[in-house]
Amino acid sequence: MINAWWIIGGVLFVLLNTAAGLIWLERRMLALWQDRYGPNRAGPFGLFIVLADTLKLFFKEDWIPPFADKVVFVFAPAVVVASVLMSFVIVPFAPNIVVADLNIGILFFLAMSSLGVYSIVLGGWASNNKYALLGAMRGASQMISYEVFMGLALMGVVVLSGSFNLREIVEAQRTVWFIVPQLLGFLIFMVAGIAETHRLPFDIPEAESELVAGFHSEYSGMKFGMFFIGEYLGVTLISAMVVTLYFGGWLGPAFLPPVVWFAVKTFAFISLFILLRASMPRPRYDQLMEYGWKVLFPLSLLNLWVTAAIKLWLVSK
């Protein structure tokens, strides 16, 4: 077993750099799908755009509006990054690279991703701005309702593997990845995951064409940067969770080490997130809620019932 501090440091280092690198990756990928080049001037392949962007954010005026609730306003951006980083604690990157091998892994993930909603609500509320408040309200209702069947969709995996522990869930996929028996669950989890990270097409809390910038309208400088990094970390988290739960985590042919398999799969899903952003229109707010409660919620319940019934039938045989 590797020293826990090395794992924590390594995970933090990799994640924060991934989140920063995603600034570059997303812009290059979006450009690729829009017949452009994207940032390609600063450094090799334009990689230093990350540095330039970060420096720019640091030198922006870090302004707190005089009408804002100062303490909450400063506190809110930290919540999103902290809660997402906490979620990574239970992600098994390889058989022995996991920060905390919790036996309630999935529940911890759900709890932490629910805490993320606080940053949106508090940020929007403390801004004391009507657009920020509208964005926060949308964010709260979207994330709370999609949280419900995100959890229900996950239960299918839990039923099949018989464990909340992510490492055991990955081990249970040795014969067949859970994408095969849990295709419906995967699709629902994916949709809920996009809504959970409020990425496009479900970026309704931000919706820059309607709400200026939604809940972070009043944020500038590095406080805005925190929301930004939190969003990219969220994308990485959901990709990592999809890989762990449905695509066999670190499992893969032996010619590559487990960590590399995990990274490759996660990268594929991050790219899918960016492709979604490049191709999808944003649904209306009420359509989103309707779709969630009237379609995805019954479907995820059905998925759970059918999975549980089959599992019981198999066990009783």
Add this chain to the structure above:
Amino acid sequence: MFSLLRSMWLVFLHMFHKRDTYQYPEQKAPLPARWRGRIALTRDPDGDERCVGCYLCAAACPVDCISLQATEDEHGRRYPEFFRINFSRCIFCGFCEEACPTYAIQLLPDFEMAEYDRQNLVYEKHDLLIPSQGKYPGYNYYKIAGLAIKNKDKGEAEQEEPPVDIKSLLP
């Protein structure tokens, strides 16, 4: 649902399309000949200034960025004493070119005029004059106009009859 997947696939295929971007400083976009860019004062085929200082360009200019002073040489040929265009004001509308009766003022396909000092955007006559006839080669105003100048008397212009002697009785 199918249409969403289809649009995702179509967007994905754009990966293999040709890029639309011009890598600007190295690779320049082809500018059409009538591109309205930097303003220049052209010369006639003899290499003399075409501008006759009629002020029509200054009058047509919607932002008043052209200023000039007409004067005349000893042979009666008019030319601008100074000619000044403030490019920090110019909107490149091309009205001056349209107004010019002698094809003197012309807009060229060139937009790379950035300066660090604002004052450098005020172009004087020697900045504006180019040793070229621009878009109208072969046009020489004084060869066509009936005005008498040096080396060309009344009736000696192209397509001009000699002046009629209105005092003579002969038909």
